Amino acid sequence: MLNWEIELNKHKRGQKASLFKACFRTFGPRYHCVIRLAIPVALGLLVHYLSEWQLLVEKGLVDKNAPFDWNSYRAYIYYCSAVICVVQCINVYVAHPYFFECYRMGMELRVANTNLIYNKALKLSNSAMRNTTVGTIVNLLSNDVNRFDISLVYAHYLVVGPLQMVVIIGLLWWQIGVSCLAGIAVMVLYIPFQGIMGHLFSKIRISSSILTDDRLRLMNEIIPAMRVIKMYVWEKPFGKLVQMARVREIKAIHKAMVLRSINLSIFFISSKLITFLCLIVFILTDGKLTAQNVFVSLSLINQLRDVMTLFFPYALSLGAESLISLQRIQEFLLSEEYVPNQKQIEANPNAGNGVSEKTKTIDTSVDDIDEESKCKISVQNISAEHTSKDGAVTHILNNISFDVNPGKLTVIIGSVGSGKTAVLMAILKELKIKSGSVSVSGKLGYASQESWIFGGTVKENILFGQKFDERKYTRVVHVAALDEDLKQLPAGDQTVVGDRGVTLSGGQRARVSLARTLYSNPDCYLLDDPLSAVDSAVAKHIFEKCIKGYLSSNCVILVTHQLQFIKAADQIVVLNEGKCIAQGDYTQLLKE
The missing domain is CATH 1.20.1560.10 (ABC transporter type 1, transmembrane domain)
Incomplete structure (x- = not known):
């Protein structure tokens, strides 16, 4: 309704919005x-x-x-x-x-x-x-x-x-x-x-x-x-x-x-x-x-x-x-909306973040920060908090910084609730950051922790409306460890999985979701604990064939609890209660 847009503009200017007035202006004269x-x-x-x-x-x-x-x-x-x-x-x-x-x-x-x-x-x-x-x-x-x-x-x-x-x-x-x-x-x-x-x-x-x-x-x-x-x-x-x-x-x-x-x-x-x-x-x-x-x-x-x-x-x-x-x-x-092209927001600086100005610019835009590199992710001093309905403020992230370059694997580890997923949400601009900046060069791909499967065939869930490329599709199915699963399904990749993938196991849903992300062919990959729902043999296959093999030339951020794989990471970020308590490769962390 156009009249609600008028009230919404009032709310953005700090005035009180009223849905009743919008409805009355629309239907009241009649x-x-x-x-x-x-x-x-x-x-x-x-x-x-x-x-x-x-x-x-x-x-x-x-x-x-x-x-x-x-x-x-x-x-x-x-x-x-x-x-x-x-x-x-x-x-x-x-x-x-x-x-x-x-x-x-x-x-x-x-x-x-x-x-x-x-x-x-x-x-x-x-x-x-x-x-x-x-x-x-x-x-x-x-x-x-x-x-x-x-x-x-x-x-x-x-x-x-x-x-x-x-x-x-x-x-x-x-x-x-x-x-x-x-x-x-x-x-x-x-x-x-x-x-x-x-x-x-x-x-x-x-x-x-x-x-x-x-x-x-x-x-x-x-x-x-x-x-x-x-x-x-x-x-x-x-x-x-x-x-x-x-x-x-x-x-x-x-x-x-x-x-x-x-x-x-x-x-x-x-x-x-x-x-x-x-x-x-x-x-x-x-x-x-x-x-x-x-x-x-x-x-x-x-x-x-x-x-x-x-x-x-x-x-x-x-x-x-x-x-x-x-x-x-x-x-x-009047709930908060996701803003995909949020360019500049003024916010008060946090104590100890090294910023001396009264206000600073938060940049969460997707831009080319390095013309020579195809993809790059830069996270600089980001902080975020969540305000509940009763006004209680919870600090989610506090001064997190790291860079991800092409061909480098960054692994984020930490206990449950330490802020690992929140970092990915901040990069995706799904989480509004209070201070700091996030810069992304290239196309983002995201594999969520909770797999999302729609009612259709396995093949339709992987392609997700994209043009079918047999060579690419076969390779993606292989690196996602779906070969044996497709052989066991009654109709192979033409098996209808039902709403929310009820006919698939948790591990199969996670791998179909991963395969969909791989097939979309982005430049930067955000993988939110894709190894948690699979057994150790399948997890090893996905890490070696997919993350270290198929994605070897891309920017990859992997959130995981499988600590046996962090030795192969180029950069490890350890989080605890929203703070970065350690950062570096495996050797550096052992020395520290």
């Missing part, structure tokens, strides 16, 4: 409403003229068989009847298209927000993905946006309801005088009560959304691991986890249903209570009940009941839930 108050008035006049005409006929003052007079009570009866019929016809031709337009606007608002969420999900940075689970995105797309389908149908009653109530009070005063205030007092007390109900609906909506996110996150973790759960007979413990998550969510939904049932119960008793109070007070104040004031009062009170005890509460509850959904979507849309 909103309109219809008030049907002519029917009770026409009905009252019809009863009045019928009563007067019948009284005149009984007294013999009017002849029923007299010629028709356009200025008589008999004519006024026809006029009022015609008004009632015309208003009903207008309601058919106006109200139904109006509600159709409301539903259509709700659908368009849902689709527009779905489009924003989808596009934003494709642009999330690595740090934003740490704070956003797949369950949250699924909940936004499947639950939150669906609130807009119905909420727009009743939203205008937040304004129309009180206005229509004022008009109806005036008409009731005309019919039964001050007695109408007895019933209206009940209705006036109902408005702040609905404000409290709307606040409660908002709180319940927030809590239920969080519980739904947790349940979806749990299911997204359990379903891919179902094979492991079955193998270790963990069905009952995980079943209890799912059951507990559902029970917590159902409790929150049950509270919302209790509040809605209270609203509906008030709706069914309100018209009887208001009519009873109005007529009792009218009789006690020596008022004279007639067919006219009774029928008109009942009709007006029924309309007031529909507006203030049904549509107005619906508007409050659905509006409160929609506002919470808008806030959740807005929070997601």
Whole structure:
């Protein structure tokens, strides 16, 4: 949506962005409403003229068989009847298209927000993905946006309801005088009560959304691991986890249903209570009940009941839930994005990094830093941190520096959580660095620690849409140690692996992912622990044939826990808690 881009530009300038304003500017001008108050008035006049005409006929003052007079009570009866019929016809031709337009606007608002969420999900940075689970995105797309389908149908009653109530009070005063205030007092007390109900609906909506996110996150973790759960007979413990998550969510939904049932119960008793109070007070104040004031009062009170005890509460509850959904979507849309061409960012220097200026330039662009060399990676004093939703800051990297030249193998080692993958993310610009610079010359290729396999054949996963070269393909399959695996598969490389590669083992998925990276033929390779999912013999084959053989002329950064291979590395970087505690070749590290 163009209007959301305007709000997003405000956010970039330091101003507050509002998804509600963007949606209102897009769909608000098309909103309109219809008030049907002519029917009770026409009905009252019809009863009045019928009563007067019948009284005149009984007294013999009017002849029923007299010629028709356009200025008589008999004519006024026809006029009022015609008004009632015309208003009903207008309601058919106006109200139904109006509600159709409301539903259509709700659908368009849902689709527009779905489009924003989808596009934003494709642009999330690595740090934003740490704070956003797949369950949250699924909940936004499947639950939150669906609130807009119905909420727009009743939203205008937040304004129309009180206005229509004022008009109806005036008409009731005309019919039964001050007695109408007895019933209206009940209705006036109902408005702040609905404000409290709307606040409660908002709180319940927030809590239920969080519980739904947790349940979806749990299911997204359990379903891919179902094979492991079955193998270790963990069905009952995980079943209890799912059951507990559902029970917590159902409790929150049950509270919302209790509040809605209270609203509906008030709706069914309100018209009887208001009519009873109005007529009792009218009789006690020596008022004279007639067919006219009774029928008109009942009709007006029924309309007031529909507006203030049904549509107005619906508007409050659905509006409160929609506002919470808008806030959740807005929070997601304002998450940090991945910027592929981030050239210059000013940041405060870290202590001890050797920079004396007040500010410095962070360069994370891909450029040719050495025209003579085809590929090169230079990492200079990079530091990065992660800020969680609650504001807690975690330092991920601290002053990491190294250079990778063509034909040289750089191995990064360290304990779990020491920052090895974070270095690769910084080179890929998936991790926003706070200070320092990363310069890359040439095309990057990345083999992730968690293999990504799509539903298709093994060959399609390796080619990944590129043109097939038989010689190159055969060599890549060989150096990735996939020869024997393809022979064992029922259809060779034409075997369909299924979604997420469910028919392959963990080691096979890792090697298919590695083969895809090799076939793309980049200049620089970032290999995130490709040897962890394979046995020692296969790991030795991949290291000797692939990393030291096939990639001998490229820039290669290998993250690994297999310390038996670091002897062959040209440069070793040892990390601990985001800091570089040792750097050099194997001989230098032994001396140190």
